[in-house]
Each structure stands twice: as structure tokens, then as C-alpha cells.
Amino acid sequence: MNSVRSKSTWRTVRGSAVALALTATTVAATATGALAAADDTPSYVALGDSMASGPLIPDITGPVACGRSTHNYAHELASSLGASLRDVTCSGAKSQHMTEKQSLSLLDIPMGSAPPQFDALRADTDLVTLTIGGNDAGLVGIAQDCTTLDPNATPCKERYTAGGVDQVGQRLAEFAPRLADVLDGIHQRSPRARVVVTGYGLYIKPGGCWPLQPVLPVDADFLQGSVDRMNTVIAEQSAAHDAQYIDLATPSKGHDACQAPSAKWVEGYVPTAPAAPLHPNRRGEENYARIIGAHLQDD
Template identity: 85%
Template sequence: MNSSRSKAFCRTVRGSVAALALAGLAVGTGASSAWAADGAPLSYVALGDSMASGPLIPDITGPVACGRSTHNYAHELAASTGASLRDVTCSGAASKHMTEKQSLSLLDIPMGSVPPQFDALRADTDLVTLTIGGNDTGLVGIAQNCTTLDPNATPCKERYNEGGVDQVGQRIAEFAPRMAAVLDGIHQRSPQARVIVTGYGLYIKPGGCWPLQPVLPVDADFLQGSVDRMNAVIAEQSAAHGAEYIDLATPSKGHDSCRAPSDRWLEGYVPTAAAAPLHPNRQGEENYARIIGAHLQGS
């Protein structure tokens, strides 16, 4: 996810062949390998932002500024199934970076650029996973703006509703057609592919846990509520544009940033594991892969 503040922290079956190949897809002990009908490994492309790339989770692969981990959910899923993976996920990616190159920076130092993520798609791609939206809506930057150690501070929610205008709601509404265009673009380039779209997880429990995570209770609900609203838009657009949506917030219950470090799938403002603030840790990425694999196996 991006924004000037978040850079400092990171510094996100349509064809019969795919349907047959994925029928036995599984994740975990004893998982079956994923093979296409011609006997080749399943061709899998992972698209998305830092939620999918896994910044600061060892080990890094690809451009350093993309924060792409060898233990993000795409790599975990591919390792468990034998799929042939092309992972082009990248921290800071927004919907526009599916068709435009993305300029990279680390600690505000320019680090070149990466090609449009759609360049990885092929006509014979069997499986695509996608996680996108957090940077379009700017939710990480909003979360940073909401921190306070003053229990009597004015809730930051009010800043984003000045004059009765729901600024976050506007951003989420504006994202909907962009999401639709991304999904249509995937189908155009990879008409055989089964397209799996994930939502974002449960970052903070209802009411929060101030001061462990330094946001007021009302703002904790505002922030997670905004994530939930974005997830709803992602789900709606997925259903309308031939993709399968996977909810990651519900299974994340009990694993948010308020929990003990050993139970967390998502880190808070000060990570307790090797992960970027307000992003999944390795345990989170592994569980996301498990959830995606279970969906593929059961459908």
C-alpha cells in the first residue's frame, strides 16, 4: 500500500481446462500437485499490492522496493501445489499499475520501475490471484493519520467526515469501476484463467485495544469498517465480472493486531514479527494460502 507515510513502513472457472486442473488443488500436508490437462504444471499468475507481496517477510525475491516475499500467499500456494508461478505483486501497487508501469522508491529514494503487472498474463494462464484496492482508497495513510496516545483526542473519524462529506466512502465508490476494469482486463488477456480475488483481513478487533494499538475505540471501528466497506465493493465487482471472491476478514477473527504476537496474522503499528506495519506476517500469508487452497479444492 502506498502514501508518503506508508512508504516509510514498507520501505498488496472460466475455462474447462482450468476447471479440470483445479479440481484437485489443495494446500497443506499431502496436497496434490496442480497440473494442466496437457500434463504441464498449472500456470499461475499472482497480481496485487503489498497485502499480497508480503513486505519484510524473509526472504525477498524480485525488486527490493516491491517487498515481494518468498513466503507470501502466492509462493506458499504454488509450493504446496506444484503450480508454475509468476509473481508480480508489488508494494504500493494500485489498480492503474495493472496496465501502467509502477515507479518504485525505498525510504523516498528512487528505485527504478517495474512493468505493468498485466504483462505477466498469457492466453494460456490457468489461475490468477488478485489483491488490490488498498492503495486506490488510501487506507494505510488514513490509518497512520488516526494514531494518538491521547485518550481525550478528537476522533480522526471526524476529519474524514467534515461538512457531512464521507471522504473515505467517496474513495471506495470511485474505486469500484477501476476494480471492474481490472477484472475485465484479466479475462481479456487470460480467457481460460480462473480468477480468484481476495479481500483484506481483520486488522483490528471491534473497539480496538488502545494503547496497544494507538487508535481510539471509535477510530478502530472506523478504520476496520472502512476496510469492510472496501471488501464489500471488491466482492460485488468480483461477482459482476466473472471472478471468485475470498473473504479473509472472517477467518482472521482472533488473529488481528490486538492479539498476542503468536496469534497474529496481521501486524499493528509496531510489528512484533518480521513484517511491515499494518500488513500480514508470515503466519498470515500462510493462512491466506491455506484458505485460498481450500476454496479451490472445494469448488
């Protein structure tokens, strides 16, 4: 099975990365040749959307419209692993943009395009992380549509379930086979890579915190419930296509947008830290990297 093969490979390159990080004293003590060569540095490719790219978190790298930060979880993880990183995450990315170019814009001003993210994959890639699905499901747009300062407003949940039609459920049903194709495509292009797929974090606590975050309690549960349902789809497809799913929602408890600025990992509708609305802040990205890294070390 590829999962066994990729885990074995990852253990090897992880050990090499640790060796490369030894102190000068240890280097002297192991001058007999125990150190790994520089070519053994793990090769890491980060794929995904704005949850992974870290928009508006200083500093910007790559296309401005992709909102790619030098402190997103990929950069933090690569630093901790001693890995060589190719980060092609991009705000607005959908599953189709793994194999198709993505048109970019900023404030409705065309900003060219980003190449297909799969262009970054190589046959010798050791680690791939993927965060995708939020734009396929349109969850940011739904969250924006659900804002209200009227406590007596009709819950927006009713619009997305009108006539017994579950619009989010339909979108997620369409997303599932697309994610399956993405995972298969990663394995085809990088057959030795360990493939790690993250879920999305906890954005708002049960019942919300209206009016601090301007969504009614029922809609707060609807929105986070939609994220949770998407995470379930991601976990199921990961298990079925030889990838490791990492839950970010459970360890995010107590760090949602309702919390104090010093505690939250994601920003609300009006950010209190440099980050895009409804997206992780630097603290969130750092903790996501820590969580992912812990799973890599444990397996």
C-alpha cells in the same frame, strides 16, 4: 459463461498437479501413462499490492522496493498446488498499475520502476489471484493519520467525515469501476483462467486495544469499517465480472493486531514479527494461502 469454463479448466489442471505429486510407488503402478505431462503444470499469476506481496517477510524476491516475499500467499499457494508461479505483486500498487508501470522508491530513494502487472498474463494462464484496493482507498495513510496516545484526542474519523463528506466512501466509489476494468482486462488477456479476488483481512478487533495499538476505540471501528466497506466493493465487482471473491476477514477473527504475537496474522504499528507495520506477517500469508486453496478445492 467464462466462470463455468474456467472452473472446468481449473479442475483439469488441478488434477494434473495432483498427479505430478504422486509418490514413486504410485508412479510405478501407473506406468501405463496415467501421469500428466510436465506441460500440464498449472500456470498461476499473482497480481496485487503489499497485502499480497508480503513486505519484510523473509526472504526477498524480485525488486526490493516491491517488498515481495518468497513466503507471501502466492508462493505458499503455488507450492501447495504444484503450480508454476509468476508473482508480480508489489507494495504500493494501485489498480492503475495493472496496465501502467509503477514508479518504485525505498526510503524516498528512487528505485526505478516495475512493469505493468498485466505483462505477466498469458493466454494459457490457468489461475490468477488479485488483491488490490487498499492503496486506491488510501487506507494505510488514514490508519497512520489516526494514531494518538491521548485518550482525549478528537477522533480522526471526524476529519474524514467533516461537513457530511465521506472521503473514504468517495474513494471507494471511484475505485469500483477501476476494479471492474481490471477484472475485464484479466479475462481478455487470460480467457481460460480462473480469476480469484481476495478481500483484506481483519486488522483490528471491535473497539480496538488502545494503547497497545494507538488508535481510539471509535477510530479502530472506523478503520476496520473502512476495510469492510472496501471488501464489499471488491465482492460486488467480483460477482459482476466473473471472478470468485474470497473473504479473508471472517476467518481472521481472533488473529488481528491486538492479539498475542503467536496468534496474530497481521502486525500493528510496531511489528512483533518480521513484517511491515499494518501488514500480514508470515503466519497471515500462510493462512491466507490455506483459505484460498480450500476454496479452490471445494469448487
